[in-house]
Amino acid sequence: MKRAFPIFGLLTLALLSFALYEALIAAPTERTMGDVQRIFYYHVPSAWTAFLLFLINFVASVVYLIKRNPAADAVAAVTAEVGVIFCTVVLVTGPIWARPVWGIWWTWDMRLTLTLVLWLIYVSYLVLRRFSSSSQTPLIAAVLAVFGAVDVPLVYFSIWYFRTQHPSPVMGRGGSLDPRMLHVLLINWAAFLCFAFLVCWSRYRLERLEREVEETQALEALLEPRGVR
């Protein structure tokens, strides 16, 4: 177990660099957009990864509410953090891409808006975690996570119907996408998934360690002669 971590780390590193090569060099240049389009290989995978992590967060939270086991809470905390990071990447690469391609930084296209709202929800989740007093944090956070997850489909529908005057700018899926591009995209996504997993893993271990330390400290506090009142 202890050894598995660094090994996996190396693998991820290799995969990432390969993906980088694929994305920047191997992948064919997009006709109309030119090289800017290559940002696509980071944009989309991070989006998908973020969504996946938020999903895990939801599951973990539900598990915590039922079983009340701290491990689930740790998982929820970690996935939320990393998810928000990847979501931020999407929100940054998006506009960077949008600027040259559409000539504007931001539009209220449904996908963009959805990402933004998701980001808001899970940032508020993190804020809550930091602000609530320790003993109840897991419970309250889990509850909020459920609220957030339940909210997502509603957000989706509302935005889907919202301001339809703005045509969705994102180029069609599948068919129009050059298979080589798709290939690179998938490699990148795989790399991102490994990377995300790696980060989550280490954060998770850290989380657990902190809690163990607290436990032991508390036990010592029990043994030591009563301190000042």
Added chain:
Amino acid sequence: MSTPTITQATLTKDLRLEWRSKDAINSMLFFALLVVVIFSFSFNPTAEESRQIAGGLIWVAFLFAAVVALNQTWARELRNQVLDAYRISPAPANALFLAKAIGNFVFVSVLEALMTPLFIVFYTLRALGPAWQLIPIAALGTWALVVNGTFFAAMSIRTRSREIMLPLLLFPISIPALLAMVEATSAILTGEASARFWIVLLAVYDLVFTTVSLLLFESILHAE
């Protein structure tokens, strides 16, 4: 000890107390006037323009007024830790939640009732669509704000710097509801589109979150 009776008891208790010190209502009215006035100064619109923005205007005002009210929801229960008295009693947690939510619903509705005429006057609004639909929209929309607001207010009891916490939790979750309210209202005011979809969405939203709240409130209440 059935939920309805407790709910009713708690609700009447709260309403009576609020009525004695017209504190909340006053601050909200004060606030409402402030909002309407500042908007009426910000520009005086032609009937056409005002129709375009009135929906957003009204609902943003309502949203923030609601936050002011919701922040006071649990204040009374926290003084002298009366909440503990409820927690050790066999009364069902949901009764308390419902009572508080309904109470807030009443407040915000009163506020809305106070503000709407002001808006209509200031902006010479005239609905081109079916005006009667505005009533279900207002009701559903208000409940959407209030049910989550009450729940999150209860959650933020257990956090540092409560007052700022509530909007942080409430706003992101309420976005779809807010969208629905605004869009539905403007749809009816301008009469350009039908508000049916939005009304349905609001109804679903209310249904979902009322259920979730009722399922989870007990654990929040008894969180130490």
Added chain:
Amino acid sequence: MSTPTITQATLTKDLRLEWRSKDAINSMLFFALLVVVIFSFSFNPTAEESRQIAGGLIWVAFLFAAVVALNQTWARELRNQVLDAYRISPAPANALFLAKAIGNFVFVSVLEALMTPLFIVFYTLRALGPAWQLIPIAALGTWALVVNGTFFAAMSIRTRSREIMLPLLLFPISIPALLAMVEATSAILTGEASARFWIVLLAVYDLVFTTVSLLLFESILHAE
């Protein structure tokens, strides 16, 4: 026991409590972001008419932020009746008032500083007039909101039905300030007119009401 030292002591005490957790600033940033997002959902930024009222929109947003702040001004002093400890001390009443007012001013100003750039981005605002003037306007306007707000809040501490009407009676007084802020801002955004008159008006307004508050606060504080 000079007013400045006490003011400074109280202010630092309050600020330390507010910012005890480093996260406070982040949470406020987030709040600001939320407000702006809510607004851009409610007032389609791409629509021309909402661009026109941007001046008003900004001030409403600031107003909301102010309300959030003002609502918690005296809460801390009332718990455990700490206010009594102040009242029996020889410390000058005005020191307390100034500390609270300045505290609120800081809070609201920070929020404004955070929100403005967001507004500019979302609404792609561009001042056609002298933009730098917006700073004195914001400062003066915020102080106008805050000084009255703090005072009203203090009065409603000891709410008997008689006194609670006071804020509502005094409310019309704050209209000129609101008018000035909004007009000045839009004047500068549109660049059509000069904002000088409004700035002067705001300055005078602040001067007058700060004086009045300082004169009257002592009697308010020691009202039984």
Added chain:
Amino acid sequence: MNPSPTAPPVSPIVSITNLIKQFGRFAALRGVSADFAPARLYTILGDNGAGKTTLLRTLAGLSSPTRGTLNMLGNSDPRAVREQVGYMAHPSLLYDEMSGMENLRYFARLYGMDDDQRCRSAIASVKLDPDLSRPVGQYSQGMRQRMSLARAVLHDPKILLLDEPFSNVDIGSARQMVHLLAEMRDRGKTIFVVTHQPSLLDGAADEFIWMESGKIVRRTRDLKLAEVL
């Protein structure tokens, strides 16, 4: 933990085993174990910060133990026997804005009761005037204290947890309250009284329980005044 010298033959109504309560790193209860027989009047003594309130709150189900188990009325979860437990705390647990009668009426409803007569007698039993229209916030401290006791006994619970009921109460009334408690004990109630004026309960109490820095250190039949003074 030396077992009670008066270990009751009857099955205990409340039994605690190795109860530990921690606030962060600080342990307010450090392994409390004890059995309590029904129909007794127990007096809990101890210095400030000894953990008396914490113990009572745990019994009332208001705070959950960090470790250890407790069993009340044959039930391991205090919340399951809420109807049977009455708790009086340091704060009044009353609405300042309402009159005493209005307060009790409301709390009676919470326990599924709805008769004024009962509220009136509860108030009368603590020597207050049921018709006093003054809001509780304007009561004198001692009056508030008594009203709070009335709230605790309102639903006539089997187990009564009183946290310093006599503080701020004038001696005369305090003695009356003691009589009231003794008589309730004779009617089969089990009563726990935390107090710093044990002399008041001398004679009335069945057992005195000394706490020190989160532990029960002594249980004695009668109060050797020498030990406290």
Added chain:
Amino acid sequence: MNPSPTAPPVSPIVSITNLIKQFGRFAALRGVSADFAPARLYTILGDNGAGKTTLLRTLAGLSSPTRGTLNMLGNSDPRAVREQVGYMAHPSLLYDEMSGMENLRYFARLYGMDDDQRCRSAIASVKLDPDLSRPVGQYSQGMRQRMSLARAVLHDPKILLLDEPFSNVDIGSARQMVHLLAEMRDRGKTIFVVTHQPSLLDGAADEFIWMESGKIVRRTRDLKLAEVL
């Protein structure tokens, strides 16, 4: 009102004439007249609702008399001599969010003092630890009570008004507090203590003042325990 048997030859430091305090139609003080000599320790006794707190609040200048005059340190307005008066109330008058030391530091500033040493010694004098970082809100009731006393004596006032300083305080510490007060009296302070545990002050107090329904009914040199018990 029989004049005090011990009418002091020295000029009184506090003298009250026919003090009346009404709350709406209810009169909490019904014509109180008395002179109090300096450098004495007065104990005020009386049933709940007798008007003790109201009297103290009036002396502290927190509530203004409906009728009647009072004169402190030769001054007819209590607010004029605020530096010279210390008041301890039922509520703690402390910020729950701040540690004891932070609280005192702030209040010291209000009295134009700015030295930590003084705060530390004040806390130490009530047998608490100045370095206890726990916020006051997490103190036990008795700890809070003591900290509140520390606040009252912080600026070392000539006149000290203490409203039930011993309630919730364990007997040992209460006795220490009494010693502290006696010694302050010897240093020339005039001290008024409202309490329901007069036995604590037996010997220490110079005079016992009995109040009944808003009047002073008796002033005696020593406490005939018979009268209270």
